[in-house]
Amino acid sequence: MGAEFLARILKLKTAYYSDPTWGNHDMVFTNAGFTSCHSYRFWDSVNKRVDIEGFLEDLESAPSKSVIILHGCAHNPTGMDPTKEQWKQICEVVKRKNLFPFFDMAYQGFASGDPAADGWAVRYFIEQGLEMFIAQSFAKNFGLYNERVGHLTIVLNDPSAIPSFKSQMQLIIRANWSNPPAHGARIVAKVLGDRELYQQWLQAIQTMSSRIREMRAALKANLEKLGTPGTWDHITQQIGMFSYTGLTRDQVMYLVDKYHIFMLTDGRANICGLNTKNVEYVSKAIDDAIRNVKS
Ligand SMILES: Cc1ncc(COP(=O)(O)O)c(C=O)c1O
Structure with a gap:
């Protein structure tokens, strides 16, 4: 939904995902209408660590308005996340080069055991004033694999854009799946909204x-x-x-x-x-x- 909105409505065509990444990122963005999908360096296989130098270099050379897909925590498949200092460096380049961050948050709670701590990078980017999309899946952290439960969170700096954003998004949803499945979402909403269950x-x-x-x-x-x-x-x-x-x-x-x-x-x-x-x-x-x- 988020990728389709960016491609169709904002006419963004270039996306970058980590090398390696979840096997579906390329297909999701290509099918949504992105015509220029690339990878940025992420994994240093010799030293088995995040290749932060390569990562930053690739962000530096990405054209303005490229969408940068970032794993919010517990990177799939490497299991290695940038440190807080490295996230700050990434955020600085994203901001300076006018890139658009799109967080994919599929494993919140799996990295540290605390969903709030695992959301640190997303909150940091928001504090830096960036607009962004955050796709949050509840498949893993609620064990609801086949219910298609998640959030697409939109961070906008200008609230007056929200009504037009919503109406465009509704059209995309209507043409795409018309109505999302409800039952898994009700379970998640119930748990998140009840102090004891939470x-x-x-x-x-x-x-x-x-x-x-x-x-x-x-x-x-x-x-x-x-x-x-x-x-x-x-x-x-x-x-x-x-x-x-x-x-x-x-x-x-x-x-x-x-x-x-x-x-x-x-x-x-x-x-x-x-x-x-x-x-x-x-x-x-x-x-x-x-x-x-x-x-
Ligand atoms: C990084 C990443 N994003 C998204 C997904 C898929 O989430 P969902 O099952 O909610 O579509 C996965 C794994 O299935 C994943 O590893």
Whole structure:
């Protein structure tokens, strides 16, 4: 909806997403009418960290009014977010170069366990006076995967633009899906609007995110105990539900064929799939793959 509004009504045609990113960003923006989609550097695969220098350089060379898609927290697939200092640098370039930030917030609460803390970058950009769109999904943090629940939040500096914005947006929605599904949205609205249910939800997010952290620590400890070649600090440095393990395509296929352990061929593993009963099995399988599949 947001991408279509920007392409159709504001005639924006250039969008940038991180390299790598969620596999659907390019298709969503291309289908919405963006004719010039590019990636900006994000991941330094050698040092397994955010390539902030490359990121900033690519923003510097983006044409004015480009839409910059930013993962609000718990970046998919790398599990690495910019630090607060790095977000400030990113925001400074976005503002100075007249770029349009579009936050994609699909994992709020997964990074720190606290949805408010995970919203820091978005709030910082707003404090700097930037106008922006924020697409917020409740699929993961409410476990409502097939209900299509989310918010599109619009930050505008001129409130007099709101009525015309709304009427244009209604036309896009009407032509697109006419009416959104209601039931998942009612569940989310009920929980967010009720003090007691809201506290329960915050507690559930804490439990879920600390379990992920425990599984990261267990995986790293097991690999280190096995003496698996390589360094495994990135497993616990990364946050959110995904780990960019560094396993190669051939090593992933070996895990699938021999051990029935599944992850994306770029090495992205879903840490939520680990538990106290299977983490040792997975660690031994990874150890075997690393030692016996060279690529
Ligand atoms: C970065 C990112 N944005 C959006 C989504 C999709 O959210 P939704 O299921 O609400 O469309 C995902 C994952 O499914 C994602 O990783």
